[in-house]
Amino acid sequence: MMGNPIKHSKSPLIHKEFAHLSDQDITYSAMLVPEDGFVDAVAAFFAEGGKGLNVTVPFKQQAYELADELSDRAQRAGAVNTLICLTDGRIRGDNTDGVGMMRDIANNHDGRVTNKRVLVVGAGGAVRGVLAPLLQENPASVVVVNRTLEKAQVLADQFTDMGRIEACSFEDLAGDPFDWIINGTSASLSGDVPPLPECVIGEYSRCYDMMYSADATSFNLWAQNLGAAATYDGLGMLVEQAAESFRLWRGLMPPTGQVIASLKG
Ligand code: ATR
Numbered sequence: 001m002m003g004n005p006i007k008h009s010k011s012p013l014i015h016k017e018f019a020h021l022s023d024q025d026i027t028y029s030a031m032l033v034p035e036d037g038f039v040d041a042v043a044a045f046f047a048e049g050g051k052g053l054n055v056t057v058p059f060k061q062q063a064y065e066l067a068d069e070l071s072d073r074a075q076r077a078g079a080v081n082t083l084i085c086l087t088d089g090r091i092r093g094d095n096t097d098g099v100g101m102m103r104d105i106a107n108n109h110d111g112r113v114t115n116k117r118v119l120v121v122g123a124g125g126a127v128r129g130v131l132a133p134l135l136q137e138n139p140a141s142v143v144v145v146n147r148t149l150e151k152a153q154v155l156a157d158q159f160t161d162m163g164r165i166e167a168c169s170f171e172d173l174a175g176d177p178f179d180w181i182i183n184g185t186s187a188s189l190s191g192d193v194p195p196l197p198e199c200v201i202g203e204y205s206r207c208y209d210m211m212y213s214a215d216a217t218s219f220n221l222w223a224q225n226l227g228a229a230a231t232y233d234g235l236g237m238l239v240e241q242a243a244e245s246f247r248l249w250r251g252l253m254p255p256t257g258q259v260i261a262s263l264k265g
Pocket of ligand 1 (some may be wrong): 193
């Protein structure tokens with residue numbers, strides 16, 4: 001795994017657990033790469049026989065650019081979090097973030113977005129990474145709300161061919177509560193809550209924060225206080241996206257439930 005910073009990364013621990021539980025012999029470690037040294041670090045890694053690599057902040061766009069071929073979902077995401085060395089030596093780029101979130105919702109929270117009204121909060125890289133797998137589940141509609149409306153509009157325009165998706169500003173949110181509210185902003189990192197009106201939450205609303213922390217995130221606390229039916233954080237997404245990367249490299253899906261439980265402590 002390459003990133004900067006990498007200090008708090010749980011990925012080495014997650015992959016070690018996957019390898020143990022599925023009886024695979026792998027070495028996976030976190031590599032701190034200087035901001036301007038990513039391309040060289042990737043070349044060296046594969047030249048030394050590396051088979052696969054996870055990429056995290058701030059290198060996901062650079063990984064997208066250096067891959068020799070891309071999966072459809074990586075193309076849509078405009079970012080790559082998984083690099084795979086193909087048998088002919090070329091490098092394939094994929095993005096497992098979106099499928100990781102959808103699997104977490106379906107498998108770990110018994111949730112479905114099919115035919116549901118979904119509000120996605122934020123319009124940065126995290127949101128772009130999940131929109132294709134989300135729209136593939138055929139929600140009734142997706143509204144992307146962002147502080148900077150233009151960014152939400154650009155994003156919605158890029159995905160209109162996949163389903164009903166529109167952009168909106170926080171001030172324009174009105175009407176019935178949403179079935180799902182997915183927070184893809186970085187607000188929870190600083191303990192902030194996006195300026196959502198209370199009307200978006202109803203007694204059936206389920207809320208998902210892509211961030212995770214030991215305690216409830218600020219967004220999830222806000223939603224709980226307004227009576228949301230359920231709130232989930234992004235720990236399961238982290239483990240599920242890692243599992244999909246593991247599957248791409250090793251050809252088998254590792255068990256995730258036990259790993260999520262052990263990370264929760
Ligand atoms: P990432 O790659 O993690 O998505 P990003 O591309 O910097 O990071 O995007 C961060 C997102 O969080 C943006 O949608 C940002 O809104 P703007 O586009 O208007 O800047 C959103 N964001 C960050 N802090 C926020 C806050 N306190 N309230 C609402 N939105 C916030």
